[in-house]
């Protein structure tokens with residue numbers, strides 16, 4: 103996938119690096135230090151915690167503008183910013199056609215733990231969209247895990263080292279476009295309606311609604327791939343196969359089979375690999391938002 107040299111979105115909030123990691127307003131480092139102080143030095147934990155808190159809160163305030171990022175981390179934020187800008191340039195005209203104004207989401211890069219409008223989140227949960235603050239949250243280490251654990255290799259060329267770093271870049275972009283898809287659903291009022299319906303339905307029905315919502319976000323990601331290709335010719339050979347590969351490997355059935363050796367369809371919340379590939383492809387081949395009706 104070609105991505106260098108295009109506009110980089112200003113809607114990226116980099117909360118990686120620098121300062122202590124805060125969980126729910128309580129500094130983990132502070133707690134650990136307080137515990138050690140209490141256990142080994144007999145210091146009142148409350149006092150010790152307050153003391154470390156004063157130190158860490160100073161360092162977290164500088165975390166707004168991370169300085170000691172590695173080259174790899176900087177490139178990751180540039181990549182994410184470019185893909186986010188691509189989604190903005192895709193959805194702005196589509197919303198115009200619908201007679202609406204597109205308000206882009208902000209994207210938060212974090213490492214480890216992050217406080218969102220939807221509560222405290224850990225990177226183990228994977229990327230997510232929080233409707234309450236309209237932000238997409240991504241720990242870029244997820245991309246590394248995605249490549250390693252799921253075996254998503256993408257374009258790999260042993261003779262060219264720099265290309266190896268980019269392995270699976272389109273699959274990563276697809277994940278971002280999927281999360282932005284949830285933002286589109288939020289703006290169009292779809293997720294609100296689904297949430298209402300879920301409140302009145304059984305667990306099984308609720309999961310089915312959730313699957314439809316996820317598949318629609320996949321279809322919206324397909325729309326982005328279609329529109330962005332027309333606008334920037336960013337696709338390279340193998341990219342769509344790479345997204346299909348990713349869609350296959352993050353399907354509920356695949357993950358369940360891998361985790362437990364069996365598949366329980368009623369507990370699906372994202373859809374099967376087959377479904378995810380189908381809906382992404384429908385969005386990609388048609389580029390038509392009206393085709394993404396997963397609720398009919």
Ligand SMILES: [Zn+2]
Pocket residue numbers: 280281284316319
């Ligand atoms: Zn999703």
